[in-house]
């Protein structure tokens with residue numbers, strides 16, 4: 441199948457090309473992301489492959505359908521960037537990679553928390569200038585701290601297990617579905633409201649939905665523990681970033697580690713080091729000494745990239761052969 445792959449970076453090229461040796465699709469590797477301006481690049485392709493920040497709203501979907509595109513293969517787990525109803529109307533199948541390596545994201549989450557809380561990122565830049573003073577680098581033990589894990593699916597469960605069994609944290613969790621294996625090691629389920637009010641550290645692992653958008657907001661942060669430490673490796677819009685800046689300025693929030701940001705599209709995944717960035721919210725965030733931001737890289741391990749490439753190309757092969765799409769995204773029913 442001829443497939444237009446949008447938003448290709450060096451690592452996509454490497455891992456997709458390697459996996460394609462077993463699938464033999466005709467991959468058109470395109471640096472640009474998918475947008476109304478670039479949709480025409482999919483001309484002549486039956487399939488397209490996209491990533492988290494490619495916006496598949498109704499006009500883009502209609503544009504793809506007009507070009508004869510029949511399948512959108514997301515090379516990521518989340519699908520909040522796709523208008524599924526529009527895709528269904530256009531007769532376009534949508535697939536994703538539901539689980540490529542929850543370990544990749546969970547391990548990065550714990551790494552971010554440790555780096556932030558023990559000020560490793562600040563120590564690194566000091567030592568590079570031969571400044572070995574420790575003033576201002578005092579951290580806290582993780583052991584015994586009360587951590588709240590919002591969403592205990594594949595990634596959140598690994599984070600909760602690591603923090604509870606590995607570091608000896610007290611762990612609160614919120615999820616519509618409790619995990620008995622976590623309960624067995626002492627993780628206590630509660631409502632999101634109680635979790636956000638009581639936890640000293642909150643880490644977010646639920647999907648972005650209308651219900652979870654801005655789950656961390658001005659009110660929740662006002663009611664949170666003083667000095668709250670917040671980690672988000674899920675989706676940026678789970679946090680109201682403007683409210684977060686206010687809470688950092690008032691010292692209510694004591695530290696933030698973000699791998700995702702609600703306005704990351706058009707910024708993350710690109711080298712903008714010589715550009716003027718228009719986003720004042722992100723720029724303000726980066727001025728705080730107790731904020732650590734990474735550019736949506738929690739997934740970025742060799743194991744995850746291998747699994748992503750294989751699962752994505754398998755979906756395309758299955759579609760071409762008329763086999764069932766095991767990783768199809770289920771379209772919510774109308775009404």
Ligand code: NAD
Pocket residue numbers: 517518538539542545590591592593594595596614615616617632645646647648651652673674675699700736737738739740
């Ligand atoms: P998952 O589907 O296995 O788990 C999500 C969990 O959230 C489920 O248990 C679900 O019941 C729960 N949930 C749903 N609504 C909730 C709510 N209102 N409150 C609390 N919990 C709720 O997903 P996963 O594989 O663990 O991934 C979690 C998120 O991580 C994804 O949605 C994705 O956005 C993000 N992610 C980020 C990266 C990255 O590189 N930063 C990589 C992969 C996934």
